[in-house]
Amino acid sequence: MGEFTEQEWEQIFSEMEANPDLYGLPERVPGSILLASFNIRKLGNPDKRSAMTWKFLGEAIRNFDIIAVQECMDDMDGLLRLMKELEGFKFISSDKTGVFPGDNGLAERLVFIYRIATVELGEVISDITYDRSKVSxxxxxxxxxxxxxxxxxxxxxxxxxxxxxxxxxxxxxxxxLSFIRQPFCSSFKAGIGYEDYEPYCFMAINAHLIFGSKKDRWREFEALMTWIKGRVENREKMYHPSFILLGDLNLDFDDPDKDIKKMENLMKKLDVESMKEVHVNFPFLDPHPTESEHFTSNIRLSQRYDQIGLFFHDNDGLGKGFPTHKENKSCGQDKQGPDYGVFNFTELFAKALTGESFSMKSSVKQRVFARRYEHEVSDHMPIWLRLKLKKRTSSSS
Structure with a gap:
């Protein structure tokens, strides 16, 4: 079995159009914004994906307002091909990171794609690094x-x-000492174009952390959390005082109860240690109120590498509306948000092409089935967060 045929793609599109909610593809709702993170495996040479695959990738992400994309190759032709499917969107990209210029190795770019009707790009755009004095x-x-x-x-x-x-x-x-790939940071104003609502202003961070030993992964994650917390605490000096982290953090959750508890403890520690009431919330660390288990984001439905994190102040008008950890348990109750989820295209493909759930297949059949699209589409699925916009008051109109 090779990549999907054109007839199979038609079955997939038909099922997706008929039941988007069933597979976690969120609808656009006025008065809310949708943010997403999507590791699109080796997004490079456009000839290595079929026209139907490019169409599917476009359909998968066109509902969102801001999409953080990881694994865009130095060859940007694949990204440019994807943008042909996304009328009304623009992108900004980092330079390649992960390999020193001139050395061999797999370098990548970190990219933000954003909807121009609802999102305005800010003036501050930067990589995230530890300066020389800190490293010394x-x-x-x-x-x-x-x-x-x-x-x-x-x-x-x-x-x-x-x-x-x-x-x-x-x-x-x-x-x-330093990140394997420098996280990419950009300022955004999201939610413009809605006359009755206030937009959000925040710094977005796109990160693809190291895929190495568990110790290496945790060190990079702690370093990034410390950097963000330090910036959010100095709110009076920040361009925007709120941060949203979107990316493939490569945190290994093979033992969810133990590993997620470790991450939760770090989040609580960062929250408590802050003398300026910085809230830290990773919604995907909690099972969604409608689910019995945590969302997974890889195509074999076994890992939680991809995450979205919120860092904000309680009394900050520009961050007001970001859900706190306590509010995660009520996510999804309001159509405008907050809410979060995963576009589970593995389940979509399984139902559309075999008529049965991916989870009902044997482990061998799961591996065989996933091989058909892990390179052609991706080995990660998009994760997303919906934020409710605040109603404008008469004084802010």
Whole structure:
């Protein structure tokens, strides 16, 4: 079985049009905005995807107002091909990150696609890095562990050079020094065009964190959380005082009860430690009120790599309306939001093409079925967040 035929795509589009809610594809509702994050696997050479696939990708994301896209290759032809399916949208992109210029390796761009009728791009756009003084301090504070790691690496390299080891060792840093791919940050005003509602103003961060050891993943995540929290606390100096993180954080939740608890504890710690009432909320850490289990975002429905995080102040008018952690349990009750979900195209494909749920298939059949679209479409599914816009008062009209 290869990629989908044109007839199979017609079945998929027919099922999606008939039952979008069943698969978590949100409808546009006046008075709300929809934000999404979508890791589109190796979005590069347009010839490596069929015309029907490009059409599907366009249909999958055209309902949203801002979409953070990960894994856009240095070759932007694929992104430009996708934009042909998205009339009324524009994009901004980072330069390639993940590989030093001139070196071999898989580099990518981080991209924001946004609807021009409802979203206005701000003046502040930047990568996120740790400055030299911070990195120097980290090296100084962890010198002993760095020396120990170097000595371990040198011994392994000697074994490799003397044929006592088959594979060349990799030097694993025992601490965080820099991101594997620099997160990309941009300012937005979202919700323009609705005369009766106030738009949201916020900094959006698009991140694709390291896919390495669990320790490496956690170090990068903690570093990013610390950076965001530090910026949000200095609200009087910020262009916009609220942040929204969207991305593939590669957090390993193989043991959901244990791993999610660890992340929740970090979130609560950041919340409590802040002396300026910074709220931190990751809605996808909670099961949706209509679901018995947490949403998954990979096509095999087994992982929770993709996340959306909110960082804001209680008494900040521009952040008012962002749901707190306590409000997650009531998400979805109001059509205007707040709400969150996943466009589960794995389930869509399974129902449209086989007539049965993906979860009813054996693990072997699941793997075989997923292989048909993990490269052609993606190995991740879009996750989304709906925010309710605040009604304008007579004084703000």
């Amino acid at each position: 301090q980290l090296i100084h504070d962890n010198m002993d562990s760095l020396i120990e790691a170097k000595e371990k690496y040198d011994r392994a390299l000697t074994d490799y050079e003397r044929k006592r080891r088959r594979t060349k060792p990799k030097f694993d840093l025992p601490i965080f």
